[in-house]
Amino acid sequence: MAPSQPSHTPNLDKLIKSLRVQSLEASIESLIFLLKRRQVKGDECARATAQILRQVVAKSKWHDVDQLLSRVQSAGLRLTQAAPHEPVIGNIVRRVLGLIRDEACEDRNADDLGSEAASDIQSLAPTAPPPQKPALVPIRPAPSILTTGLQVSKSMFNLLSVADPGDTPMTGASTPMSQAQPASVHALRSEVMDGIEEILDEIHQADDQIASFADIQIHPGDYVLVYQPSRTVEKFLIKAASKRRFTVIIGSLDPPSPSATEAPYAALRKKLNAAGVQTINLASNGLMAYIPRVNKVIFGAKAVYQNGGLLVDSGSCIAAHAAHEYLKPVIVLCGVYKFCPEDPSDEVSQGALGNPSSFVSYGNGQAVNGLEIENTVTDYIPPELVDVYLTNLGPQTRHHLASILADHYKTEDIGFSFQLGEP
Known part of the structure; x- marks a missing residue:
């Protein structure tokens, strides 16, 4: 279903500007429309998903943690189904679900500490001495005044003293999430929205933080091969060029369009040349001739899976x-928010298919109906071909991926897309 006002959502920037004036459902449908048309892809999917989920938390009606989790899961499922080729959408949804669980757990712990403190105050209050002579009518001391002189309201006294000790649950017993009501829904809403803002800041700063390691990874005189460099790789090279002099070999699979006025990655080449870095344009079929001269190969990944495999642009697997084969180190530039706590599916391993018209021109002829042309737009690189994962948290190896995933995702949220039916 297309958005009711498509003129207001031709791209991601205008969609974000319209979130305050649009209804929640219209905003979700607008993003779904852009995802299906692939007008939003790559890193933009992470930012768009976080923005929409922030609106879900702010505008949807919910009264407890379970309802909020259900709202986020439902919206996240619709987005992942609109763009199944973008695993980063599911990553952001899982991050937000884990954030909600953490904030709810903190509120529950705060309530438990408050009740324990009140119990400690009651236990410290001295008990009145027993009467010397039995009275015909038992006289109960006034509940508003303790022997210590501490003034306590009647409601607080009843709250602390009326409960039967046999009915009181154990202190260490866990409370189900459905019974863990926050002290204030408004406070939980504000805390979760602040947490989503921190995720947005992480996404925005990831490329600059990765680029800060450029002068460590690239040395003077290196020959660096990059294949279809993403924005993350471009920032990395430009940062390294400010302190190092090296040569960049830019590999590309896409043929130049006949209507294009500039060669592929012309803007990047101009910036690098201005900094004194030499650049060489290279077609994918000429990679093997330059590999013996290359010192390292750098990729930008769309996703890093649990086993360490990569989802990358088509042709990167060849490099x-x-x-x-030539024992050259392979460095992958990837923000932590792209780490996916799942193993790659068969569809990922085979690669996503795109429009082949840029490679083969269609025309009328006898063989047209007998041809089937496939153009893969993504590749899967197995983990044994990767040496270093350079993230915004620093360089990582394959053996450290499990700890990073455990720090950023909850076990119960890993398979969230399989817990819900069709919306």
């Missing part, structure tokens, strides 16, 4: 295999 990775060539580097492995």
